[in-house]
Amino acid sequence: METAEFETVPLRRPVIELEGAGKTYHTGSVSYEALRGVDLAIEEGEYVAIMGPSGSGKSTLMNVLGCLDVLTTGSYRIAGQNVAQLGDDELAAIRNRRIGFVFQQFNLLPSLTALRNVELPLVYAGMHKDERRERALRALDRVGLGERTAHRPGELSGGQQQRVAVARALVGDPTLLLADEPTGNLDSTATGDVLSLFGELHQAGRTIVLITHESEVAAHADRVVHVRDGRIQADERTVAA
Template structure:
């Protein structure tokens, strides 16, 4: 059984989660009865080779896919009982996603790309712009707000993607191979930024196949053939706290949404 820090309630609870893909007569078990607990404020790396099931697991954690069997509770809520509207609310407002492919729209400036989740949420135009520029400033791109993606380096584009993940003030960040397309310098910058976000109080789940990247997290879970093979358990935040400051301060991200939400309100 994967564990969480003593005395802290898990915000992510997977019990016996299986995911089976079927194409005609072909059946592939991507996850084979995964049990996992993640507490609020943890920085956890889920590590495994290609085809291990780690990306399938991330999609389930992010409510982008549903298990074939087993249960997933998010902040005490049974995800399997949520409506499509509830799931959309969680994906848009409660969880920030960062992917290996930056997924930026090439015709839009950096701040226009960052404001997109707020557009979907119906936020007013002036507030969208202010929050997008603020998020870009927090990731060190306050002077690049009007640049289009082709005018930015790979590391800068990924920071735009991180800003887009932050603009709704989520408490949970899911990062799927966020450094996979970056050079070593840009990789260090993005990992430092994720570390700063963790130090500011956010829960970070990082998917990777690289040991050096996984080592920056406070806890490493190794997955192979659709099941968890090893879990180092959590370390204290001080063990992995970065020295740099992205401007969030030490008291937690201002306005961030706690994970103990009620999607019905």
């Protein structure tokens, strides 16, 4: 009897690994547990929405995932690296090279053109002006604003400003895109445009983690993690997935 041969499928290490993650804030004699024993793994190429009401801990979770805040208890690994073992310079390098951030507030500098706003992360990284201009132009073209490079934020709609913010997040070619309520300041049309863009980025292989309190927005992801009172209440695949 012949032995069947099976193709070996390589195991992928999750981009994000949280184990027993806890975060406690102290104000004088008062303590507040924002995260309580969170276990979460997100693999490369996943599109995950983290959903919960105000005060649920989802924004704290976003800050931890983006290496903007540190855990009180438990562990966090990003691409296999234990964040607790990294120094300030190493954490800054992760934020600059591996993670792209998109926030509810567009955080664009009003005096700069769209092109210059997108270039900024590369300026801080010390990249030569010719290369950063080329990469910024390519990022703006990718989000559909190749003809608006010379426009300042005040000359763009809310949806266009958020697209500039997405281009800025992508210009460093990060492996992980973190979006915190990215449609919170947008009307329904602009919301649809931005979510369509996230869908395109996901189809191209980008790992996306979207923080939201809106079920309609979360439904665009392949997986929804529900957070309440600092704990994960449910972790489910969406119907579309």
